[in-house]
Amino acid sequence: MLKKVDITDFVLENDKRKSHIQLFYQVFGQPIGDDPIVLVNHALTGNSNVSGEKGWWKNVIDYDHIIDLNKYTVIAFNIPGNDFERKNELALDYKEVSTLDIAKLFWLGLEKIKIKSLFALIGGSLGGGISWEMAVLHPNRVQKLIPIATHYFASDWVIANVGIQDDILNQSQNPVAVARKHAMLLYRTPQSINQRFKNAKEGNIYTVNDWLSYHGILLTDRFSLNAYKQMNYLLGTINVVKNDFNLNAFLKKAKLEVYAININSDLLFQNDLEEYEILQEDNENFKHYIIDSIHGHDAFLMEYQQLNDILKQIF
Known part of the structure; x- marks a missing residue:
């Protein structure tokens, strides 16, 4: 069931102001309370419906699955403007909004529903980029960051x-x-x-x-x-390393654990895997995994055995 929070007087990265934004979300598994919170950020054509009969990630998130709904409270927001059930048009020029804006909105949404910290922050593709943005904004509020089939900046x-x-x-x-x-x-x-x-x-x-x-x-x-x-x-707006931000220095200071998962045949996010190896060598809290697949970017929605084997080590 879709729930909603209202964000008022929001200032965009470009300094323009939006007086009112409706932020829709869904909750799966345990009710919001004392159980660990997992926030799932959806991909470009995804939405908040991550589990259940029509859930696009039900092979990962469900009762007695890797992200076990018997143990976790799973929350997923709809990116404003994604048109899920035609409920949240952003009513802005689409080129005025960035992933940094979405990251800030999601943190505000979490605060509205009384959530201050996350056990895990996970997302694939666009959702993974937004997850990077969220973690850099508030690293002390995230225990585990899991960006999948993405990068921390758009190449x-x-x-x-x-x-x-x-x-x-x-x-x-x-x-x-x-x-x-x-x-x-x-x-x-x-x-x-x-x-x-x-x-x-x-x-x-x-x-x-x-x-x-x-x-x-x-x-x-x-x-x-x-x-x-x-x-x-x-x-194309994903970018946590603008303004000379040093990711390696950030990871050395931050307490959050990063588990980056990439696909060796990804034609969209063709990341520098040597760079990831350097980050892993320099930071005990940074782990890098590679899904071996011929299927490219969409492998994170296809190679569930490999993905679940990796996630099992984290969850």
Whole structure:
């Protein structure tokens, strides 16, 4: 069931002011009280519905699963503007909002429901970037940070692809569907697609193109154009290291534990794995894991055995 908190007089990173923002969220597992709190930040096309019959991460979060709802209180906010059940349009120019703004909003939302600290802060892709932003804002309020299939800043490659998506969304006759088809080729890999479709046809139509069209139609049915513009733009704003912020120095001082999980075939977040190894060598509280998969960025939604094996060490 969706719940709501109201945030008033919010100042954006660009110094513009928003008088009222409705922040919707869901709670799973144990009621808010004495049990450890896990905050889950959703990805670009995700939402707060992380568990249950239609939960997009039910293979990870459920009763007697890795994130066990018998033990934890799991909370998930909807990123304002994500259009989940058409309940939270942000009513701003989509290019005015950053992941830092969303991180600040989520902390304000937690304060509204009387939560001061988190046992774990976890998110994949865009949600992982927002998790980095939240942890850097208030490291003493987070015990375990778990960013998955993401990075702590948007690379030029990510920014360039966000720009192409934005062009499609503003210029195409069928913007959401076409943008989604392009995005799917970033979320998977040539090896994954070639292995799956093998030049198969149904009549005169290649099966791979039929699959892309299906994903385009599916997203069009549940995502407004404004929502897709907003979520896509946010992806390119991830950046905790602006203004000469030194992540290595931060990790040395911070008490939070970081468990970064990446995918070796990720075409979207092609991170410098050597950099992660250096961070791990320099900081006892930083652990780095790699999911081995041919499926690319979406492997965090596909390789559940590997992901759960990693998460089992954390939870």
